[in-house]
Amino acid sequence: MTSPIEALVQQLDGDDDASYAARVQLVGIGRDATLTITDGLPTLGRFGQLTAIEVFEEVADRRCGPALVALLDNDDPTVGEWAAEALANLEIDGAVEPLRRVYRACLERATPPDWSEPVGIRWALTELCARTLVVPPLAARLHVMTDADAPGRPSAHFEEIINDLADHDQVILYSQFWRVEGGRTYGTPGTGLDWELDWTSAWRELVEEARAWSLLEASEAPVGENIFVAITWIDRTDLHP
Structure with a gap:
């Protein structure tokens, strides 16, 4: 016979309302539900498994x-x-x-x-x-200068940060812009610029190509005292761990 917790686990794969209701109840049950959820994971589809992961994080049971x-x-x-x-x-x-x-x-x-x-x-x-994330001097300094909860570095320094990263042999993957207002963070439309790097290229070619695209993006990026840019980049060692 299916237990109440097992029934809730299966509901994680239901429609939005049913899945959300099951998630809330499982979080409320807490640690007593953890092992039943782990046992039921193989029977769940993609949506149910993603929701189960959210439950695990909220309950914070390392089992x-x-x-x-x-x-x-x-x-x-x-x-x-x-x-x-x-x-x-x-x-x-x-x-x-x-x-x-x-x-x-x-x-x-x-x-x-x-x-x-x-x-x-x-x-x-x-x-x-x-x-270990390689953080060059300017990028490190600007991060320290911002509020601890700021989602990046001041967008006014975007171009400087781009060159700082590239000069230290880092490949910029993409950037996202955020607006902080009234203590809350909001996604801010960027430039809409998109690019793809040729990962068969030599590393320095990747660094310079990413620099060029990023500088083009910086020329059109939103700027303001409450606008921050979150940049994602990698080191050469990330391709050869």
């Missing part, structure tokens, strides 16, 4: 660690990305080597480094102190 590690190999890259980020957020012991393994797998199948899955895995490794 879900092995289940999250198993989800790293999911056929859906978004599920794998969310699982990676949850492993970092929950500081799961033993997560580093599985994360390194799936990151190497991304590189081996030539997943572009700016796609969300490798971006999420790199972020998780950084949070777990298993990857």
Whole structure:
């Protein structure tokens, strides 16, 4: 006979209302639901698994660690990305080597480094102190100068930061703009500029091509005292971990 918690787990795959209601109840149950959710994960579809990951993070029960590690190999890259980020957020012991393994797998199948899955895995490794983000002097200084909750660095210095990163051999992947107002953060439309790097190129060619595109973006980017730019970049070692 299906238990009430098992029934809630299956509802995670339902429509938006049913899934949300089940999520709220499972979070309310807390740790007593964790193992039942992990047992039910293989029976859930993509939506249910993503919602289950959200429950794990809200409940913050580290017993879900092995289940999250198993989800790293999911056929859906978004599920794998969310699982990676949850492993970092929950500081799961033993997560580093599985994360390194799936990151190497991304590189081996030539997943572009700016796609969300490798971006999420790199972020998780950084949070777990298993990857060192190279932060050049100007970029570091501007980050320290902003409010601790600011979602990036002042957009007025965007061009300077671009050159600082490129001069220190970093490849810029993309940038996002945010507006801080009344203590809240809002996404701000950027330039709409989009580019694709040729990842078969030599590293210095990638650095300079990314610099050129980013400087073009900076010439059209929104600027203001409350506008911040969050830049995502990688080091040469990220392609050869």
